[in-house]
Amino acid sequence: MQGSANLNIMIKAARKAGRSLVKDFREVENLQVSMKGAGDFVSRADIAAEEIIKTELMEARPNYGWLAEEGGGEDGNDPTRRWIVDPLDGTTNFLHGLPHWAISIALEHKGEVVAGVIFDAAKDEMFMAEKGAGAWMNDMRLRVSGRHKMIESIFATGLPFGGRADLPDTLQDLARLMPACAGVRRWGAAALDMAYVAAGRYEGFWERRLNAWDMAAGLVILREAGALVEPIDPAGDILSDGEVLCANEAIFDNFAKIIRN
Incomplete structure (x- = not known):
């Protein structure tokens, strides 16, 4: 490059x-x-x-x-x-x-x-x-994954630790998402989760309560690789709210519907 x-x-x-x-x-x-x-x-x-x-x-x-x-x-x-x-x-x-x-x-x-x-x-x-x-x-x-079926797709997220207040929301996300997909991974580095979506290794990623420095580089890498990237709250702002939802275009709507409930 x-x-x-x-x-x-x-x-x-x-x-x-x-x-x-x-x-x-x-x-x-x-x-x-x-x-x-x-x-x-x-x-x-x-x-x-x-x-x-x-x-x-x-x-x-x-x-x-x-x-x-x-x-x-x-x-x-x-x-x-x-x-x-x-x-x-x-x-x-x-x-x-x-x-x-x-x-x-x-x-x-x-x-x-x-x-x-x-x-x-x-x-x-x-x-x-x-x-x-x-x-x-x-x-x-890099290009995002070409998979277009939720049941064939792998997603990544972060699991809240230490009694964080967003744990119930994430557990509800998992309860809705896991029956509909091929798996969820929690590898402990949000920046790499985003990079892996861009590389087609995951089909999508979501997480709450991140900081701007966790996400900023990943946003441009994702978009340039063809991912759709939005805040979890459609009216929100990714960097200031600390919430992000991203996936390839084929499954984004179905994935977003599950996470946004």
Whole structure:
């Protein structure tokens, strides 16, 4: 893929942070079985990855704004452009030595995400897209799944943990969806769930109570791969409400009807 200068900056930053996280991940695989535990170590790895990304992006584009999981938000001299970053999506997987986590970097222009990168460093899979230029994984063009029957389709979601208030809604979703489909997966990294829909590995994905940095890069990758992407509440806004529903066009209406009840 011949990307823009901005996309190339994002890819470079993701790869640099990915090298740091892969090195830390080898350590956490040992730490997570010790009495000491790995929580503090993973927190430091997360913060270090964000610092790497911020340094790369802000040195290249010092006027852009910034929003990230660890460091919060900063206004830029250019009010129309903002980086939206999750340095480690799938922290719990990372903490437990599970190789399913990713770096997510998006560029927002005038309120719209126009470029996104999701880097699965453990598997060396770089998902990327720019508005109008298609979606790619490494050097392969991405398209959503061609399946058109719900009963043949696999979906992904996140299951609320720690007594979160949205658990009843999600359990009701599952009760309606599971009899109608081929399976539901919960792999613990929303950015990769969205990338996998774009790659045709899942037919659809939905989740509530996400943050902007969990979803931003995935939105443009999904749309450029041919997915339909909407808020769960049709009158809502995906990034501000933290709710998303996406699928290939053939099954979107049936899927949406089940989730929206």
